[in-house]
Amino acid sequence: GEDVEQSLFLSVREGDSSVINCTYTDSSSTYLYWYKQEPGAGLQLLTYIFSNMDMKQDQRLTVLLNKKDKHLSLRIADTQTGDSAIYFCAETFGANSGGYQKVTFGIGTKLQVIP
Amino acid sequence: ETGVTQSPTHLIKTRGQQVTLRCSSQSGHNTVSWYQQALGQGPQFIFQYYREEENGRGNFPPRFSGLQFPNYSSELNVNALELDDSALYLCASGPGTSGSNNEQFFGPGTRLTVL
Numbered sequence A: 001g002e003d004v005e006q007s008l009f010l011s012v013r014e015g016d017s018s019v020i021n022c023t024y025t026d027s028s029s030t031y032l033y034w035y036k037q038e039p040g041a042g043l044q045l046l047t048y049i050f051s052n053m054d055m056k057q058d059q060r061l062t063v064l065l066n067k068k069d070k071h072l073s074l075r076i077a078d079t080q081t082g083d084s085a086i087y088f089c090a091e092t093f094g095a096n097s098g099g100y101q102k103v104t105f106g107i108g109t110k111l112q113v114i115p
Numbered sequence B: 001e002t003g004v005t006q007s008p009t010h011l012i013k014t015r016g017q018q019v020t021l022r023c024s025s026q027s028g029h030n031t032v033s034w035y036q037q038a039l040g041q042g043p044q045f046i047f048q049y050y051r052e053e054e055n056g057r058g059n060f061p062p063r064f065s066g067l068q069f070p071n072y073s074s075e076l077n078v079n080a081l082e083l084d085d086s087a088l089y090l091c092a093s094g095p096g097t098s099g100s101n102n103e104q105f106f107g108p109g110t111r112l113t114v115l
Helices: none
Strands: A004-006 A009-013 A018-024 A031-037 A043-050 A055-058 A061-066 A071-076 A085-092 A103-105 A109-114 B005-007 B010-013 B019-024 B031-037 B044-050 B053-057 B064-068 B073-078 B087-094 B110-114
Touching: A004 A085, A009 A018, A018 A031, A018 A085, A018 A109, A031 A061, A031 A071, A043 A055, A043 A061, A043 A071, A071 A085, A103 B044, B005 B087, B010 B019, B019 B087, B019 B110, B031 B073, B044 B064, B073 B087
Parallel strands: A009 A109, B010 B110
Antiparallel strands: A004 A018, A018 A071, A031 A043, A031 A085, A055 A061, A061 A071, A085 A103, A085 A109, B005 B019, B019 B073, B031 B044, B031 B087, B044 B053, B064 B073, B087 B110
């Protein structure tokens, strides 16, 4: 079955790098996502990585995927106070021919950035 | 701004009542998914609609039902409300094209409180 696990809380100082970790169980996952949720808001897709990739970089964000260990990480360089939010790791198989796509989320990691 | 809207923003109901939550998807998106996010948890997949038919369901009882309309609007209906139904309900729309990343665009959510 599908299961996604994350640590609950991470505190970093402004300007430092943040690393949020995630493990998943389903080796057939096709896409792995990182979503950001600010208080009172919906989910914002930050970045995603396809399962045949090891790394993806997008400005301050670096995603690393270790498919053997089913481990995903999100590194935020030069963390700012505006990065304070809850970060969700999620996995999906991608849509099938009938358009069906279920996304399985982790519990979320609350990132606190200290000025 | 994802182009997905939900109404109402907040809602208070009592146990045993029925509720209808609404979502307006991006134009051209064939799929709409609904998620339940309890406090301190990640979103849990309720079901997905593709071209007005339910094509996938998570571990939720039949009193959770939905409708999708040709004008890219959709509804989530919950009958016989229970206290544990108190949560943030998120809808997400996507193109529903197989073989692609299929990013889902989330609305801001409806906060339902059951007393």
